Amino acid sequence: MHLAEISDNVFCITGATNIGVVRSGKEVALIDTGIDRESGRKIMKILENNGLEVKVVINTHSHADHFGGNSYITKKADVRVYAPEIEAGIIQYPYLEPFYLFSAHPVKDLMNRFLMARPSRVDFVISAGGQSEIEFPGTFDLKIVPLPGHSPAQIGVEAEGVLFCADSVFSKRVMEKYGVPLFMDIGKQKETLSFLERSDFEMYVPCHAEPVKDISDLVETNLGLILQVEKLIVSHKKATTEEIMKNICREFGIKPESFTEYSLMLSAIKAYLSYLYNSGLISVEFDGVLHWKIRE
Ligand SMILES: [Zn+2]
Incomplete structure (x- = not known):
């Protein structure tokens, strides 16, 4: 992890999760904090070494x-913590993440550091359509961009x-690996990608990709993959969720080998299923188990 300069007052601590650092004098706003206490400790050390x-x-x-x-x-x-609505609930009660992934009290394997961080207080909840800026001493405010x-309520x-x-x-690289x-809401994700495509920020810093001046390629790759998965799902005439997941895993060469990998993949597939169902493109049939059916 190290502090990389992006513009006069904007920096990034690069690592497994890129952390945003915005400076006003020696005071700093952090955008995200990494995965665990050790990440927090490293971030604090980097700031301290730079007099921030x-x-x-x-x-x-x-x-x-x-x-x-x-x-x-x-x-x-002595910090003020901001988080978007819905997300703030999970940040305060991280048990909710393995709970929603398993949709019941989770198996113990899911209560791990990748899916259940230590809880944090949230001082200010950012609501959709509400606050669009966070006051920060200095010459500029931090603008909230819904993404x-x-x-469900991710912000930039x-x-x-x-x-x-x-x-x-x-x-x-991440797509090839995983x-x-x-994406948990495909309709909203498509709108977010379309917004990014039309936007003209000077620089984009994703958490799991290199900073870029032009985001078009990333948008195109991500949208292309979404459309590919949709197409694969509607190529089934009638199938259970698990059958669809098995076929998609085969197509993409994915082999879930743990509750974590399995649950995240299942969640990803279910996002497509609810999107296609809510759009009227697929229907269901219940006969002891649930079958998704393509509308003909
Ligand atoms: Zn994430």
């Missing part, structure tokens, strides 16, 4: 690798023309 002091933490969404460092940072520094899709943060765009797009990345 954290005052604000903004979590873009509630996946463990974006807020896991909160518990350390909120103990060590829902990957998670813009400062000095740089958009920290969280997990709204994934790199080709096959079908997790």
Whole structure:
């Protein structure tokens, strides 16, 4: 992890999850905090080495690798924590993530550091259509940019023309590794991709891809994959969720080998199924198990 300069007052701590750093004098707002206490400790050390002091933490969404460092940072520094609605609930009660992935009290394997970070307090909840800026001392405010899709109420943060765009797009490398990345609301994800395509920020910093000046390629790759998965699903005449998942895994060369991998993949597939069903493109038949049917 190290501090990379993007513009005069905007930096990025690069790592498994890229962390945004916006400076006003020696005071800093962090965008996301990494996966665990150790990430929080490393971030604090980097700031300290650069004579910086954290005052604000903004979590873009509630996946463990974006807020896991909160518990350390909120103990060590006097900070205000901001998070979007819905996501704020999970950040305060991280049990909800393995709970929703399993849709009951989860198997113990799901209560791990990738899916259940330590809880953090949230001081300010950012509601959709509400607050669009976070006051930050200095010459500019931090603009909240809604980017829902990957998670229900994900946000990005813009400062000095740089958009920290969280997990709204994934790199080709991540897609090759995971096959079908997790988008939890396909309709909203498509709208977010279309917004990004039309946007003209000077720089985009995704959490799991290199910063880019032009986001078109990333948008195109992510949208292409979504359309490919949709097409695969509607190529089934009648199938159960698990049959569809098995075929998609085969097509993308994915072999889930743990509850974590299996549950995330299932969640990703279900997002497509609810989107296609709610759009009237597929229907269902119940006969002890649920069969998805393509409307002819
Ligand atoms: Zn995420």
